[in-house]
Amino acid sequence: MDMVKVNSMDFGEFVDVFGNIVEKCPLIAAAVWSQRPFSGLEDLENHFFAFIDALPRSGQEGILRCHPDLAGRDLQQGTLTAESQHEQSQAGLTSLDTDDRLRLQQLNAQYRERFGFPFVLAARLSDRATVPRELARRLQCQPESELRTALGEVKKISHLRLTDLLGAHSHSAR
C-alpha cells in the first residue's frame, strides 16, 4: 500500500485500515484522517503521535488502559486483537510455563496498583526473559516519568504496526 492509496481513502476505509494502529483506539485514526494528505509514513505517524501528546493525562492513561496485559487474561482466553496476538507470540509470551505466567501476572498487578494503568511495552522488541525484568525495573520509577515511558512504548508499537501496513519503503506521495 502506498501513500497515494492512503490519501485517497474515505473515512470508513481509513479507520478500517488504521483503526488499531493504537490498540483499541480507533478515535485516533478517525481524528488523523482529517489531516490528509500525508506526505509519507513518517508524516502519518507524526499525526498519530501528536494526537497522543496533545491529550490530557486522563486521555493518555486511557490509551494505556486500552492495552491488554502481556500474557494476561486476553491471551489466555484467545480474545487478543490480531496485532496483539502476533506481538505477544513474537515475544514468546504464548508459551510461558505456569510459574513464569503467574509471576508476570503478579508483577502486572503490582504495576497497575502503583500507577493506575497497565504495564505497556513493545513486545516485538522484547522477549520472555526481558519482559519481567523490564516490568520489575519500571515498577520502581516515578509516576510522571513512567507515564512518559509507557507512552513511548505505545508509539513504538504503533510505529511497528504502521510499518507492517505501509512497509518501511513506503514512498512519499508524488
Ligand SMILES: NC(=O)NC1=NC(=O)NC1=O
Ligand atoms: N501491555 C502491553 O504491553 N501489551 C502489548 N504490547 C504489545 O506489543 N502488544 C500488546 O498487546
